[in-house]
Amino acid sequence: MEFEHIPHPAPTADDAREQAIANPGFGTVFTDHMAVVDYDAAKGGWYSATLGPRQPIALDPAASVLHYAQEIFEGMKAYRLADGSMGLFRPLENARRYNASARRMAMPELPEELFLESVRQVVDADKDWFPTVEGGSLYIRPFMFASEAFLGVRPATQYKHIVILSPAGNYFKSGSPAVSIWVSEYSRAAPGGTGAAKTGGNYAASLVPTGEAFAKGHDQVLFLDAVEKKWIEELGGMNLFFVMDDGRVITPPLTGTILPGITRDSLITLLREEGLEVSEEMYSLDQWRDDAQSGKLVETMACGTAAVVTPVGTVEGTNGKFNIGNGGPGELTSKIRAKLVGIQRGTVEDTHGWVTKLD
Numbered sequence: 001m002e003f004e005h006i007p008h009p010a011p012t013a014d015d016a017r018e019q020a021i022a023n024p025g026f027g028t029v030f031t032d033h034m035a036v037v038d039y040d041a042a043k044g045g046w047y048s049a050t051l052g053p054r055q056p057i058a059l060d061p062a063a064s065v066l067h068y069a070q071e072i073f074e075g076m077k078a079y080r081l082a083d084g085s086m087g088l089f090r091p092l093e094n095a096r097r098y099n100a101s102a103r104r105m106a107m108p109e110l111p112e113e114l115f116l117e118s119v120r121q122v123v124d125a126d127k128d129w130f131p132t133v134e135g136g137s138l139y140i141r142p143f144m145f146a147s148e149a150f151l152g153v154r155p156a157t158q159y160k161h162i163v164i165l166s167p168a169g170n171y172f173k174s175g176s177p178a179v180s181i182w183v184s185e186y187s188r189a190a191p192g193g194t195g196a197a198k199t200g201g202n203y204a205a206s207l208v209p210t211g212e213a214f215a216k217g218h219d220q221v222l223f224l225d226a227v228e229k230k231w232i233e234e235l236g237g238m239n240l241f242f243v244m245d246d247g248r249v250i251t252p253p254l255t256g257t258i259l260p261g262i263t264r265d266s267l268i269t270l271l272r273e274e275g276l277e278v279s280e281e282m283y284s285l286d287q288w289r290d291d292a293q294s295g296k297l298v299e300t301m302a303c304g305t306a307a308v309v310t311p312v313g314t315v316e317g318t319n320g321k322f323n324i325g326n327g328g329p330g331e332l333t334s335k336i337r338a339k340l341v342g343i344q345r346g347t348v349e350d351t352h353g354w355v356t357k358l359d
C-alpha cells in the first residue's frame with residue numbers, strides 16, 4: 001500500500017525544534033508527523049495509508065476503544081549509528097509481536113511490511129527530530145485501536161493503526177543508578193489472561209500498584225504470579241534476569257502471563273555467547289531473598305526498550321527489604337548493557353543481523 005503524503009501546513013520552527021531535542025527526557029516531546037492506516041472490514045481490510053501532520057484524532061464518543069479498551073501498542077527506537085545514519089533494532093520482532101497482541105485482543109493483523117513501512121515513513125519525515133543529547137534516540141510508538149461507533153460487545157469492524165515519535169534522552173543520567181523495587185500484592189496478569197499482549201489494559205491495571213511503589217519511594221513495581229503469589233514474573237514494563245555467583249543466569253519463562261520482551265530475547269542470546277548458562281525457569285521471591293542474603297545471587301537486571309538494561313539495587317515488600325550486591329551496577333549488567341547498546345548503535349559488530357539501517 002502506498003502512503004499518501006499530506007503536507008504539514010506549519011512545521012515546528014528550527015530553533016524551537018532544536019530546543020525541544022536538546023534535552024527531551026522521556027515521552028513529553030513529540031514530532032511533527034504521524035502515519036495513519038485505516039481498517040474497515042466492510043472495505044475488505046486495511047484500505048488507506050497516510051503520512052501527515054501529527055494532530056488530534058476525531059473519534060465518535062461511542063468508539064469501542066473508549067468503552068471496551070480494544071487497543072494494542074509497541075515500543076521501539078531509532079538509533080543513531082556510528083556512521084551517522086539511523087537504524088532500527090529487530091523491528092520485524094515488533095511487527096510480529098504487534099500481530100500476536102492483535103490476535104489476543106480480537107483485532108485485525110497488520111501485514112508486517114505495512115507495519116515496517118508506517119514506521120519508516122514517520123522516521124524519515126521527522127529525522128531532524130533526532131535528539132542531540134548523548135545517548136538519545138527517537139522513541140517510536142505504533143498503536144492500534146477500535147474506532148467503530150458501536151456499544152454492543154463484540155470485536156469492532158473498524159480500526160486505526162497510528163505511529164507517532166517522541167525524541168528521548170538517555171535513560172541513564174550518569175553512572176547507571178540501580179533501581180529500587182516494590183513487590184506488589186496486586187496481580188498484573190492471570191493464566192489465560194492478557195499478560196503476554198502489549199495492550200493498554202495491562203498498564204491500566206498496573207497504575208495503582210505503580211502509584212503505591214512511588215508513594216513508598218521506589219522506582220518500579222514487581223508482580224508475582226497471580227495463582228501462588230510466589231513466583232517472580234516481571235516489572236510493570238521490564239523483564240528480569242538473576243545472575244548467580246557460579247555464572248548461571250535465570251529469567252522467568254514465557255508462560256503467557258509475562259510480556260515476551262525483545263530485549264529479554266536479545267539478552268538471552270548475548271549472555272549465552274558470553275559462555276553463561278541461561279535458564280528460563282520459575283524463580284520465587286523467597287529464593288531471591290535467600291540467594292541475595294547468602295551471596296549466591298550477585299546481580300539482578302531489568303530490561304526493556306525504554307531503559308535498556310538497568311541494575312536492581314533494593315527490593316521491598318510487605319515481608320521486609322533486601323539489597324542486591326553492593327547496590328550499584330554489577331559487572332555482568334554493565335558488560336551486557338555495553339554490548340547491547342554497542343550493537344544498537346553500530347559500534348559493536350552485529351553478528352545476528354539485528355540492526356536494520358534506514359536511508
Ligand SMILES: *Cc1c(COP(=O)(O)O)cnc(C)c1O
Nearest residue numbers: 237238239259261262263304305
Ligand atoms: C514492552 C514491555 C516489556 C519489554 O519489552 P521490550 O520488547 O524489551 O521493550 C516488558 N514488559 C512489559 C509489560 C512490556 O509492556
